[in-house]
Amino acid sequence: MSKPRALLLVGVMFWLSGCANSPHRLPYDSWRLGLFAPNYMEVWIETADAVDVQDRAFRRAMSGLAAINTPKNIKGNPRGWPQRPGAGKGKQVLGADLPRLIYVRWQSLVEPQTYEAYIIIPEATRQAMLKGEKTFCQADAKWITGYRDVLTVGLAPGGVTRVWLMGACLAPIDVARVQGTVVKKGPYGGKASGYYRPPNEASRAYIEKYGVPYGSW
Template identity: 30%
Template sequence: MENNESFSWGSTITAPHMYPIEIHKGYLANDKEMITGYISTGTSTGDWGYGNNAYVGGKTIPTNLSLTWISYAEKKFWKIEAVLPHDKILALFKEGYMDKDRKGEWSHITYNDITVGLAPGGLVVVWLTGKKRSVEIAHYQAVETFVSANEFYRNPHEDTQEEFYDWSFKSEVPKETQAYIKENGIPVNLWNNYRTKYNYRFNIHFYKVDKESSDRRLRYVNGEEEVIEVKNAGSYQNRALPSYGRFFFSQYNAEVQFDGEEVLNAFKKISKNHPDKSIEIEAKVAFMYKTTTFTVKCEDEEIPLEKTVVKMWKN
């Protein structure tokens, strides 16, 4: 791959969970031609960093991104015109990464998607994504724009712009998100704060003697993802905070879903109280592997992660 100058890729669009968006129009291009176009294919949401609306891609590396979309929760349209880091994208495609199959055999593969994330507040993040791997390559700030309801959709009922916004908010935004916005407002800075990286590690304690039996899989609140080899699992690393984890022990496995805001608030507090200190997420595996609890620790301070959802099963 290191000698290749072109790579086959597709493009996907994503938005934060429960904050849906919909594309109006756009494209990825290079200096000579448009490579792939974006059109409305319905509402996009899901997990931040993992696209669910797929578009045709290309083989040449894009240099320009253009997108206009509606953020239903905010009742507004956004637009981005950005120059992509061509050399960085090409270098990452060439570098690729190592992947282990079900037989335990490692092979050198590379990314297969350019994923564009669109968050409230106009934050735009671009990742290269592949099998069990996602890495941020750029982020941008979009500007608010105007698209009339008549231009955006057929508008058979001749809704006014405000009626269109209100109707879309009620029909497209989940009830839980509507309630959260009513009480707290839209957390427009949250996904930019998720991009902050901390020096930390997981420290796992077992009721009986045990160890991790396979490589650990982690997703992060900034949309990145990786597989960490067992031999490196206990080391401190500068990375984004976890949103999801798969842990494999000798007899049982754990699937963990973290609450992003809870983890972020815990790390903000503990890093403020202990500046420049390494932080641990302590995991305690309970008797008979009934569950695993997680606590953020630094020196003598501990903050339990009480909203973490853990599923344990026998392997």
């Protein structure tokens, strides 16, 4: 066998081996991590990290303000969780396999307090992420094969987290409720000298009038 042909054969075998061991086995390009807070209970996310089943870490998959509704007439209701939460504010976790763990460190601006939580994703949730379901989308009146490819995390005062698995035109699945713990060093591990940015005007107005509804989440 000629040398060029031998090199070509080695290259093809290496490529095939790589395909056989490819970690990407999802029926879609990527899954999404989104985060939100109850009405008026404003949250600043320092980091939201994901670890997949191959123990690869995807750091700062999300940071910044979580999704939130703050009606200016302060008549919104922050108590409890919505039956159908939105996708939240977040990003696609590109290149990740199925999730094993989500780590979130955040500042609850209305308290203020800094929390962290380690959220274990159950195997049943991962299996649900691989399952296509035929469903009817009312928005465009079409039947589709949908996948639950969105993990949504709710962050509430007191360090409470709640997680759902969601997909286009599919009912959300309740994944977990996890109690976070206080980060004693404060914002950014003590690097912010204890400074918390103030909540937005509507959040401040709600808290001044009604307080924080602890125990409702």
